[in-house]
Amino acid sequence: MSDVTMTPTSPSNGASNRTSPLQWVRVNLFSSVSNTIQTIVFTAITLGLLRALLGQAFSEEADWTSVSTNLRLLMIYNYPADQIIRIWVSAAVVLLAAGLSLGAWKVEPGYTVGRLGRHLVGLGLFSLVTRLLLPVHAPDTVRTWLIIIGVVSLVAGVVVQRGDPDGDRVMGFGTVLSGVALTFLAVLWLVPFGQYGLVDGVLVAESGTTVASSTKVPWTVLLIIVVASHRVGIILGRALGRSLRAALAAFWVVGPAFVIFVILRDPAFDWAHVWSTDIPIAAMFGLGGAAVLYFVAAPGKTEVARAVGAMLFAFALFNWVAAFFGWYPMLQKVRISFLIFAIVVLLVPAFAGDRSTRRRVAGGWVAAMVVFHWLLTAINTESTLVITAPPFLGGFVLTVGIAYYVMLASFPLGVLLSLARTSKLPIFRVMSTGYIEVIRGVPLITVLFFFSIMLPLFLPKGMGISDLAAVFAGYTVFSAAYMAENVRGGLQSVRRGQYEAADALGLTTVQRTSLIVLPQALRVSIPNLVGQAIAVFKETSLIAIVGGFDLLRIANSTIPNQPDFLGQKRPGLLFISLVYFVFAYSMSKSSQRLEARLKDAQAR
Amino acid sequence: MSIADQALTEDLASRDDMIVCTGVSKWFDDFQALKGVDVTVKDREVMVVLGPSGSGKSTLIRCINRLEVHQEGSIFVDGIELTNDTRNIERIRSEVGMVFQQFNLFPHLSVIDNVTLAPVWVRKKSKVEAEQKAIELLERVGIPEQAQKYPGQLSGGQQQRVAIARSLAMEPKIMLFDEPTSALDPEMIAEVLDVMKDLARGGMTMMVVTHEMGFAREVADRLVFMESGEVVEVGTPEHFFTNPREDRTKLFLSQIL
Ligand SMILES: Nc1ncnc2c1ncn2[C@@H]1O[C@H](COP(=O)(O)OP(=O)(O)OP(=O)(O)O)[C@@H](O)[C@H]1O
Ligand SMILES: [Mg+2]
Numbered sequence: 001m002s003d004v005t006m007t008p009t010s011p012s013n014g015a016s017n018r019t020s021p022l023q024w025v026r027v028n029l030f031s032s033v034s035n036t037i038q039t040i041v042f043t044a045i046t047l048g049l050l051r052a053l054l055g056q057a058f059s060e061e062a063d064w065t066s067v068s069t070n071l072r073l074l075m076i077y078n079y080p081a082d083q084i085i086r087i088w089v090s091a092a093v094v095l096l097a098a099g100l101s102l103g104a105w106k107v108e109p110g111y112t113v114g115r116l117g118r119h120l121v122g123l124g125l126f127s128l129v130t131r132l133l134l135p136v137h138a139p140d141t142v143r144t145w146l147i148i149i150g151v152v153s154l155v156a157g158v159v160v161q162r163g164d165p166d167g168d169r170v171m172g173f174g175t176v177l178s179g180v181a182l183t184f185l186a187v188l189w190l191v192p193f194g195q196y197g198l199v200d201g202v203l204v205a206e207s208g209t210t211v212a213s214s215t216k217v218p219w220t221v222l223l224i225i226v227v228a229s230h231r232v233g234i235i236l237g238r239a240l241g242r243s244l245r246a247a248l249a250a251f252w253v254v255g256p257a258f259v260i261f262v263i264l265r266d267p268a269f270d271w272a273h274v275w276s277t278d279i280p281i282a283a284m285f286g287l288g289g290a291a292v293l294y295f296v297a298a299p300g301k302t303e304v305a306r307a308v309g310a311m312l313f314a315f316a317l318f319n320w321v322a323a324f325f326g327w328y329p330m331l332q333k334v335r336i337s338f339l340i341f342a343i344v345v346l347l348v349p350a351f352a353g354d355r356s357t358r359r360r361v362a363g364g365w366v367a368a369m370v371v372f373h374w375l376l377t378a379i380n381t382e383s384t385l386v387i388t389a390p391p392f393l394g395g396f397v398l399t400v401g402i403a404y405y406v407m408l409a410s411f412p413l414g415v416l417l418s419l420a421r422t423s424k425l426p427i428f429r430v431m432s433t434g435y436i437e438v439i440r441g442v443p444l445i446t447v448l449f450f451f452s453i454m455l456p457l458f459l460p461k462g463m464g465i466s467d468l469a470a471v472f473a474g475y476t477v478f479s480a481a482y483m484a485e486n487v488r489g490g491l492q493s494v495r496r497g498q499y500e501a502a503d504a505l506g507l508t509t510v511q512r513t514s515l516i517v518l519p520q521a522l523r524v525s526i527p528n529l530v531g532q533a534i535a536v537f538k539e540t541s542l543i544a545i546v547g548g549f550d551l552l553r554i555a556n557s558t559i560p561n562q563p564d565f566l567g568q569k570r571p572g573l574l575f576i577s578l579v580y581f582v583f584a585y586s587m588s589k590s591s592q593r594l595e596a597r598l599k600d601a602q603a604r
Numbered sequence: 605m606s607i608a609d610q611a612l613t614e615d616l617a618s619r620d621d622m623i624v625c626t627g628v629s630k631w632f633d634d635f636q637a638l639k640g641v642d643v644t645v646k647d648r649e650v651m652v653v654l655g656p657s658g659s660g661k662s663t664l665i666r667c668i669n670r671l672e673v674h675q676e677g678s679i680f681v682d683g684i685e686l687t688n689d690t691r692n693i694e695r696i697r698s699e700v701g702m703v704f705q706q707f708n709l710f711p712h713l714s715v716i717d718n719v720t721l722a723p724v725w726v727r728k729k730s731k732v733e734a735e736q737k738a739i740e741l742l743e744r745v746g747i748p749e750q751a752q753k754y755p756g757q758l759s760g761g762q763q764q765r766v767a768i769a770r771s772l773a774m775e776p777k778i779m780l781f782d783e784p785t786s787a788l789d790p791e792m793i794a795e796v797l798d799v800m801k802d803l804a805r806g807g808m809t810m811m812v813v814t815h816e817m818g819f820a821r822e823v824a825d826r827l828v829f830m831e832s833g834e835v836v837e838v839g840t841p842e843h844f845f846t847n848p849r850e851d852r853t854k855l856f857l858s859q860i861l
Contacts, residue, residue: 299728303691353728499672501708505722505774506698515721519712 028347053135056574066565067575073558074576077394077549079264080385086266087219087397090259092225097255099226101248102173103233103286109593113169117161162418173252177230179221188216212387254371260401262374265392267381274377277331279382282373285337289344290362296345297352297361302508308347333376337369350510358389381558391467394549402472402548403537409476410536411529414483415522419513421484422491432484439481445542447478452546471543479536486528490521521597534584551576612646613840616825619646621811622667622778622801627677630663631800631831631843639662639833640677645811647776650804652820653813654854661813663778663810664830668811673715680775698726701771705783709755709770715742719770727774734773741769745799761792765799772803777805781812821845829853 029039067074076087100106125152237352250554261267296305316338322328323335329544348361385392393401420432439447451474452467494517502512522529544553555572559565623645630638637660645651653661654703666672668679670686670693679686681696710718719738723729729737742748745765747758755763764784771779781800784794804810804823814820820827821841828846829837829852837850848854 022753300712356730357728405851495708497704497706497708498710501702501704501710503671504669504697504700504702505770506694506726507722508694511725513727516710520710523712 005398010309016332016462023072047129047133049208050130054130054133054138055135058142058572064571065515065572066559066562066568068091069564070554070559070562070572073395074551074554074572075396077398077554078395079392079394083266083385084524086264088222090263093263094261095222095226096229097248098253099177099229100233100236100244101232101252102177102247103235104237104244106234106237108170108173109175109176111171112167113171114167116160116171117157117159117164120153120157120160122157124150124152124157125572126150129152129590173232174227174234181227181424185220185223188219210327222523230273236483239502254375255355256401256404258371260393261378264377264381264397266385267378268384269381277324278373281334281337282369285373286366286369289341290365292345293365293533294358294362295350295359297348299352301352302349305345305349309342312342312345333373336376337372340372347510350508350514396551397473398543398548399537399540399550402468402475403533403540404542406474406475406479406536406540409472410479410483413476413480415487417480418487418491420487421489436481436484438477438566440485444475445545448474448542450474451477467547471546475536475540477545479532482532482535483529486525486532487521489528490523490525491517493524494520526591526595526598530587534587536585538580538589551579609851612826616646616649618637619648620643621680622647622649622682623811624680625664625668625677626679628640628664628674628679629676630660630667630672630674637666637833638674641830641833641835643828643835644839645809646825648807648809649825650808650810650812650823652824652827653811653830654815654820654856658832660833661830662782663833665702665782665813668700668780669697670698671702675788685803692773698722698774699776700778701774701776701779701780703764703767703771703782705786706806707755707760707767707787709767711755714752714754715747715766717756718766719773720754721769722765723773731743738769738773741772742766744772744802745769746795759792760788761795764792764796765790768796768799768803778809778811781814783815787817815860816846829856831856 010072031034075082077587079087102426127146131150134143134146233244248306252510293307295301296308316335319330319335319338344365352358383392407471417436420428421436423429423432448471452470455470455473498516498520499512502516507515540550541552544550544556549558555576556569559572560569607759614675621644623643625641625643628638629636638693641660641664643651644663651663655661660844663672667674668681668686684692686692688694696782709715711720715719715736716735719741720731723734723737726729727734739748739751744749745768746760748764750758750762751764755766758766768779768784784800785796786835788796793816797816800810800812800819801823812819812824824840824841826830827844828835829848829850831852837848837853839842839848843859844853848857
């Protein structure tokens with residue numbers, strides 16, 4: 001802290017590049033007798049595990065046909081085949097936004113040529129070791145390919161590493177993305193996808209009828225979209241800067257819901273109703289609200305805003321009570337809109353400003369209301385899809401969709417809870433502590449049961465809740481308690497001086513919290529929050545128990561009940577474990593990178 | 605003449621009151637940290653607060669911008685009384701700048717964002733205008749080239765100068781300093797004191813807790829000596845450094861000089 005200028009510390013792996021592999025091995029693995037023993041024992045255990053896994057994968061009764069034939073089922077469950085283009089369009093929209101975002105935020109994982117070399121060497125060694133450990137009845141093609149892959153990547157790895165002896169030649173993210181996409185495409189087009197099976201210990205691949213072979217073209221298009229939109233994102237990001245990033249951030253909040261409820265679900269809008277009811281309501285909230293916000297966002301209107309906001313808030317709460325007792329009818333979305341509006345009116349004056357700020361606030365509100373009401377209307381409209389089994393979402397799409405929105409919704413809820421728990425007002429403290437402790441003392445499955453079976457009994461007449469919504473609500477309520485505890489850890493790490501400095505500058509409590517305290521607290525909480533996100537992702541498997549068809553349920557009960565694959569659980573379960581692992585691992589990796597990046601930026 | 609107005613020269617006496625503390629008492633649970641403190645600071649005056657550790661110096665100046673709440677007596681800042689009314693507190697805080705011993709810069713914001721934050725969100729200035737002003741201020745404290753860095757990349761002296769610039773960006777009428785150089789390595793103390801002297805010469809009303817006697821002698825209009833929560837003696841530097849009246853003051857000065 002005391003040096004006049006400090007260069008950001010380079011990642012620690014920079015140093016290990018300069019030692020030769022042999023030196024590294026000696027220093028890290030065989031430095032002492034105990035170290036040597038540990039190395040040998042753990043190598044033996046690892047190799048044993050790998051051998052066991054390979055034995056499973058290539059055992060005589062293993063039949064991967066159950067997985068390859070059911071890939072579509074695992075991905076999208078019973079989504080109608082003639083509408084499958086909707087899935088591809090959805091994926092394209094999401095990937096387009098992903099590419100643009102990576103470009104717009106100039107995400108640079110700092111992948112160096114040297115690291116690529118090391119990874120290739122690692123892949124090569126791994127392939128060769130795997131080849132040695134293959135069980136006897138593994139097919140010859142697999143043996144041959146492992147040797148080819150092993151030798152080629154070893155050699156390539158060593159050559160590549162030569163090209164970057166100091167480990168400082170950073171590869172642009174665009175290059176990395178293109179490389180990954182090309183590898184993926186090569187596998188897609190060159191490896192014979194089809195129905196796999198082991199017949200008398202020989203791997204047979206019939207090409208033709210399976211999904212995998214029919215998806216080459218769409219996958220190719222998707223990968224091109226990612227690579228191209230990353231490039232476009234960089235260029236647009238330079239030109240538009242902050243406004244592009246704001247638009248993309250907005251997309252990540254509502255876009256996926258749009259994709260699910262508008263593109264995938266294809267609601268059959270009743271246009272007469274839309275024009276007579278939905279649009280007028282949206283217009284009333286949008287324009288009326290914008291006028292009020294434009295007024296209260298002026299400097300010096302804080303008092304008025306507080307009064308108006310408090311009144312609106314009381315009215316909004318009263319509407320819910322009235323709904324519960326059935327005093328007067330009111331559309332659910334009107335109630336929700338009132339509540340949101342009241343909260344926004346209470347918060348906005350803290351960020352008030354000159355005319356352009358006020359115009360942005362009002363414009364943002366109108367846009368939010370248009371999107372919000374469109375979405376609510378879509379959700380409340382019957383779907384046009386003819387789906388054979390009840391749930392319209394299933395498989396991987398359900399797992400990812402639920403996980404994503406539970407994380408997205410439980411995060412702000414958790415932040416609010418943690419703020420309440422550390423608040424000076426006892427009523428907030430008691431309520432949030434009670435909530436957190438109760439939820440944390442109850443298993444997730446209980447909460448899910450409560451929401452899907454008990455909650456409908458408590459709701460007022462005529463107010464149903466779909467299975468999917470119940471799962472989402474229950475899971476969000478559950479996850480928020482854990483999010484809150486993670487954020488609280490971060491809040492406690494913010495030093496008192498930060499609060500005092502913010503107060504001394506005249507910031508209001510809302511400003512102090514959102515501009516000073518939370519940004520610091522959340523940074524500290526990233527590892528725990530990501531841990532929680534990973535848990536959310538994995539535990540989506542519990543929604544199977546309350547009626548959802550997620551990955552686990554398909555692998556564990558749907559596939560083993562198909563006449564062709566009666567009782568075959570093992571391949572499916574191995575496959576979904578791999579899927580879960582890949583996602584969880586990449587989440588944890590990216591959080592580590594994010595942390596390192598933030599630390600570098602602050603050089604604390 | 606009340607104790608608060610001791611040692612007022614004719615020039616000072618004719619000026620407006622900026623801070624008036626009358627009988628201010630403050631308890632932390634059972635412990636009384638301030639015992640009926642009377643202090644007046646005049647417009648454009650530099651008042652240095654002296655006293656041994658635990659004498660209540662920090663508590664006093666933190667009461668003046670309501671970081672601590674006093675329980676008895678009254679505090680007027682620029683004619684506004686500090687009460688529980690949040691509007692008064694907000695007004696006073698935006699008129700009173702404060703510099704802390706530990707700098708308390710916002711580590712997640714760059715230097716320029718640290719300086720522009722309050723003008724943009726509290727004073728509702730436009731970002732462009734706030735940045736222009738911030739660059740001017742950073743030039744004034746001598747570190748315009750560090751604008752894009754983060755606090756963690758600066759030396760202690762540089763951080764404290766940023767902290768001063770951050771306070772000045774709110775265009776305060778009064779600046780409070782709580783041992784601004786105590787956390788600094790010796791070679792960096794001068795650069796911060798220079799900025800403060802500059803500020804004093806520019807006519808800023810300042811209340812400074814410090815152990816830097818050279819600074820007190822050179823810049824202060826008056827000094828106030830506190831011990832165990834009480835004001836023991838108020839006087840000009842000349843009075844303090846040549847013939848202090850109270851024995852406790854003499855003892856303290858003999859230890860520190
Ligand atoms: N938050 C607090 N809770 C309890 N006691 C406190 C608190 N803050 C200060 N005190 C007590 O009040 C007394 C005055 O503290 P203060 O910090 O004002 O002293 P000071 O003159 O600034 O001392 P120093 O030179 O060490 O900074 C001390 O005895 C201290 O222990
Ligand atoms: Mg102190």
